[in-house]
Amino acid sequence: MAKVFINKEKNNECLSGMETSPLTISSLTWFQALSPQLQELVSEGLQPFVGEIEEIRLRVKRPVLFRVGTKEMTVTAQKKFTLQLEQGYVITKEDLEKTVQILSQNSLYAWEDEFKNGYLTIPGGHRIGFVGRGVLEQGYLKTLKDLSGINYRIGRQILGCADDVLPYLVKREQIDHTLIISPPQCGKTTLLRDLVRQISTGIPELLFPGVNVGLVDERSEIAGMYQGEPQFQIGLRTDVLDACPKAQGMMMLIRSMSPGVIATDEIGKNEDVEALYHALQAGVKVITTVHGSSFEEIKARPNLQALINWRFFEKIIVLSRRKGVGTLEMILDGKNLEKLR
Amino acid sequence: MSMFKLLGAFCIVAGCSYLGLRIASIYRKRTELFRFLQNGLTLLETEINYTSTPLPLALERVGQKMHKDCQPLFIRAATVLQEKKGVTAAEAWAAGVRALGGEVPLTKEETELLYVFGHGLGGSAKEEQVKNIALTRKQLSLVEKVAEEEQVKNQKLWQYLGFSLGAVIVLILI
Structure with a gap:
């Protein structure tokens, strides 16, 4: 599989x-x-x-x-x-x-x-x-x-690495709230980067026109900003808030750039969860990642537990390194926790 | 024959006067140089303290804004930093100082003062950079005063001395 x-x-x-x-x-x-x-x-x-x-x-x-x-x-x-x-x-x-x-x-x-x-x-x-x-x-x-x-x-951009995942996340002109679970060095940032790029530019195969994406890049890893210029391809409609704390950054982006989707790396703090709640209120979709090796492990974390129980995320992607960097272990439906693949 | 003599005499007087004027102008140039250098350091301070510009770019920007007499210092240091891998800021600055020395004569103490500034360049936090710049600027203003006194004393002297020397040579030869 x-x-x-x-x-x-x-x-x-x-x-x-x-x-x-x-x-x-x-x-x-x-x-x-x-x-x-x-x-x-x-x-x-x-x-x-x-x-x-x-x-x-x-x-x-x-x-x-x-x-x-x-x-x-x-x-x-x-x-x-x-x-x-x-x-x-x-x-x-x-x-x-x-x-x-x-x-x-x-x-x-x-x-x-x-x-x-x-x-x-x-x-x-x-x-x-x-x-x-x-x-x-x-x-x-x-x-x-x-x-x-x-x-x-050494960061690598792998254009098209999100191709297999995207059909599960795109519904007509909508993107699902998505959580990517992955241990370190399994390609979660690379996957997130490509998701951002494709969602921002648009995906003709899925008839998805592309939306404004707000990227909160706290550790300058996703866009790889260097002196104000993104070093990776991040899409036509992506606004990057570089080196900003995630929670603050998400709120700022919602107010300032009216994004359709907000992407950010490695959530986990209490205030991050709060910011996600605000995003929900504003009707903004969120794609984010978290360190962890399985869905069970994430469910056990106090801060994230609330999000999972609340059924915030509509899709949950689990990555591993079992068959090389970026092995797609499974995609779960966040509402009923059914395995989609 | 006397026509040639007159021409020769004119050449000698003109040559000596020119030489005198050149030497006199060096005194003026030196005073100006130390004033410009202080301005340059102020610009560099802005680049470092307010915009956090890395040295190669900061030096280049300052160089472009500077008077052409002290441009070589900043431009040369910037070029060395940009082109040579693994060179230290002090080495690059020293190369700039040498380039500057080729344009305007500097005393050993003045060169030393600039070298010492180079040793503190880049390798510390903003606060320290600002302190180093302020200290050097202060020292440069003292050097400027000395250079100005020398200028007052010697500029007129050399302007006249050149002409007089020429005249004396002509008189002796005649």
Whole structure:
């Protein structure tokens, strides 16, 4: 029953053939955000995997790790690829400093908020996370110093990955309130992004004309905003409220942009639930995601329990990684909890 | 023959006067430069503090607004930052200072002052950036005063000295 929506063919098609070509490694935006030393390691040691790297982890005094699918691999100091992770090139403090310098364009002052939040978005919509020692001011985190770890999460856009799901969500000119349940790294943001794009632009096959979509992108992950420009295709009628708290953002969008659909990532707080209620009052449809591995798990969470019991969501989609990223486990009807597929 | 002599004498006087004027103008240029630099730093402060513009773009924008005499500093630093991977802000700024030194003569202390400013550039929070800029601006205003005094003292002197030197050479040769 389960189907993998992010399969190899689609993947390549959407990477426009360029990302996998070793000749154009240097044109990849995440590659440009690596220090020269690491660029060499990647371009010489990991060439065959360059198009498929999902994560790069730099941890001080430990080997650099690359995640490709579910596998982790590394590159030795001699620029040789290996699966023996201990033999990998060991990251030094200087490597991290150089990396931060490049990421911040030598301008730490310009990314103060980002450092406080622990991540920043680079051109291409990729997200870079940091850990280090917190600097507090009156009990609140002011910034991070002595960075000890950096994580590159390489975002991919897979156009058309929502094709299998959309027929279940679109009823004539209406979209259902939808909840996507998925463990981390199973493609929930990728699916949400494509849903937003198609719903916003319109879906001729389903005779759906397209509606205004308000996107509250608290962690700049869905649209990948960089200096005010979306780095991913998010549709013709999508307004993005970038780096705004979800609940506040949803209310703002309802008032300011009169969207037909609001999309947001990872709800869970009490105020989020309240904001969903307001959206319902305003007649706005909501598409959102939540971390979790099954519907049963979500039902057990106090905040979400109320939403489920209230039958707020009309469709519930569960993703997993069973047959690769983005395996579509099931789609439930939120009203009677019947399995639709 | 006397025609040639006259022409030669004219050339010597004109040449020496020109040289004198050039040297005199350097004094004026230096005073202006330090004034412009202070303006430049104020613009840079705005870019950093209010619009959080990253350095490469901030320096370029400031450079475009500046007088052509101190443009090389900002434009060169911006270009180095944009083009060279892994270069630090201090290195890029130093390259800018060297480019500036090629246009207008700077003393060792003045160059040092600008280098020190570069070391604090970019690598800290806004507050610190603003402090660094304010401190450097203050020092530049002192340097400007010294340069102005030198200008008052030497500008006229060189303007006349050039002409007089030319005249003396002509008299000796005749």
